[in-house]
Amino acid sequence: MLTVKDHNDRAAAAYAAVTGQYWIEALRDGRHVLIRPLAEKDREREYDFIKRLSPESRHMRFLAQVNEPGTAMLDQLMDVDDKKRMAYIALIHDNGKLVEIGVSRYAATADQECECAVTVADEYQHLGLGTTLMEHLIKAARRNGFRQMYSVDAASNSPMRDLAKALGFETRHDPDDSRQVIHHLDL
16 A cells, blocks of 8 residues: 555656646645646546446435436536636546546536535545635636625535535525525625
8 A cells, every 4th residue: 555655756747747727735644636627638537537426425416316427417517618617626646547536616607606516536535625626616716706606405415514614605595495505605
């Protein structure tokens, strides 16, 4: 088993080969991850990421039972323009390749309002990755002129409730569905 130092040393070369805007962030366990904007070249990574999520994590992300992400779903997830629709992907070095372990995204729902979501691979939860991904997303939303951000989540999703609270979101019950909550943040 690799030590954290060995992991980070091996990852450094792979991360250095990445072009464009990116950040190297440390998880709570000390391992480094690369965060960058989602790109079309990530389509297969996004598919593999969704497939690796536990059924519960897929349900919490999509608020529905999703077994196989279809072409239409992938088309929608990959549709980013870096202004009205933005996504950040978290990648970790694993046996010589970069593997997606998390994603955060927003999409405009009104002129200055966007809906957001964050998903972290089951084995990387509780390591601060969701917070880091959301912090990058919130900064991008502010930079792109959004004034409000919200997320609709299952009322039973306590990790998301805790994350939303830590990031300063206000939470209320969804008036249209008692099984859901709406987290809202003034940007």
